[in-house]
Amino acid sequence: MDMQRLATDFAGIKMATPVMGASGTFGFGVEYSDFLDLNHVGAIISKGITPLPRAGNDGVRIAETPSGMLNCIGLENPGIDVFLRDILPKVRKTAPGTTFIANFSGSSVEDYGMMAEKLDVDGVDGIEVNISCPNVKEGGIVFGTDPKAAAAVTEMVKTHTSKPVIVKLSPNVTDITVMAKAVEAAGADAVALINTLTGMVIDINSWKPLLGNVTGGLSGPAVKPIAVRMVYQVANAVKIPILGLGGIATAEDAIEFLLAGASAVAVGAENFVHPDAVVKVAEGIDTYLEKRGLKNVSELVGKVKIN
Numbered sequence: 001m002d003m004q005r006l007a008t009d010f011a012g013i014k015m016a017t018p019v020m021g022a023s024g025t026f027g028f029g030v031e032y033s034d035f036l037d038l039n040h041v042g043a044i045i046s047k048g049i050t051p052l053p054r055a056g057n058d059g060v061r062i063a064e065t066p067s068g069m070l071n072c073i074g075l076e077n078p079g080i081d082v083f084l085r086d087i088l089p090k091v092r093k094t095a096p097g098t099t100f101i102a103n104f105s106g107s108s109v110e111d112y113g114m115m116a117e118k119l120d121v122d123g124v125d126g127i128e129v130n131i132s133c134p135n136v137k138e139g140g141i142v143f144g145t146d147p148k149a150a151a152a153v154t155e156m157v158k159t160h161t162s163k164p165v166i167v168k169l170s171p172n173v174t175d176i177t178v179m180a181k182a183v184e185a186a187g188a189d190a191v192a193l194i195n196t197l198t199g200m201v202i203d204i205n206s207w208k209p210l211l212g213n214v215t216g217g218l219s220g221p222a223v224k225p226i227a228v229r230m231v232y233q234v235a236n237a238v239k240i241p242i243l244g245l246g247g248i249a250t251a252e253d254a255i256e257f258l259l260a261g262a263s264a265v266a267v268g269a270e271n272f273v274h275p276d277a278v279v280k281v282a283e284g285i286d287t288y289l290e291k292r293g294l295k296n297v298s299e300l301v302g303k304v305k306i307n
């Protein structure tokens with residue numbers, strides 16, 4: 001890989017490549033060290049961290065679909081204090097050179113401010129604010145579907161951190177550009193899209209929903225065209241950079257997002273199929289750039305030809 005061709009500055013966050021491991025599918029990054037070279041990972045985006053430890057939802061949490069998966073994990077995580085005390089030092093020891101982005105959420109606007117302040121520490125290179133988790137009863141999705149609430153969370157986070165702030169948007173809205181514009185106006189440094197699309201599976205033998213939470217979030221190849229369309233729309237609506245994700249499995253998938261207007265991408269569900277996917281996608285982008293004589297991945301961003 002030509003690291004100069006892939007070097008990316010995403011909203012002031014410097015990365016070796018434009019390809020990150022998506023929140024909730026890449027652990028805290030270190031779990032993947034047997035499968036790939038963490039120095040070739042653009043950024044590790046952590047599992048969603050919450051103010052207190054969470055056990056997640058009861059019952060079945062994963063259901064496969066013909067072209068993707070539904071999950072209703074329910075933000076299982078050890079909580080911010082254990083993250084800062086035990087996990088972050090381990091990440092920094094195992095992957096000292098890898099960019100690390102902490103994904104988090106809260107149940108109130110105040111929670112988001114408190115979390116941003118606690119995460120304003122060395123070793124965290126940027127923060128991703130999850131206002132779009134469809135699988136928890138309190139908070140999460142509420143902030144992700146109301147532009148005023150999304151703006152309030154963004155403003156609160158911005159006043160409590162010195163880190164670049166990425167706000168992760170929900171696709172479960174009528175017009176995602178309204179949400180993107182609201183968080184941009186509130187000071188977000190970047191947006192990430194998409195989180196999962198709410199779905200449901202029913203067991204026809206028991207007549208019960210398959211998932212313990214009744215509904216879950218759909219991700220994987222099935223959501224990719226929707227995600228690319230949303231990235232394209234948001235790229236035409238805001239000036240801040242976009243982290244594009246949703247169904248990326250190959251370099252070709254990632255390149256579509258870049259052409260649509262994403263400055264960087266993340267691989268989610270595909271990590272469960274191919275745990276080296278984040279690096280393989282970066283390698284494929286590099287080969288594509290080389291073949292076309294392009295010097296840096298930024299030359300692809302937003303270059304889709306309309307007309």
Ligand SMILES: Cc1cc2nc3c(=O)[nH]c(=O)nc-3n(C[C@H](O)[C@H](O)[C@H](O)COP(=O)(O)O)c2cc1C
Binds near residue numbers: 073245246247
């Ligand atoms: C099992 C699982 C857990 C997830 N957990 C989180 C999370 O904690 N925080 C978050 O912002 N997104 C979470 N996501 C959403 C992903 O980061 C990503 O936005 C979504 O899955 C779409 O990308 P994909 O189709 O490549 O998986 C999770 C997704 C999956 C599949």
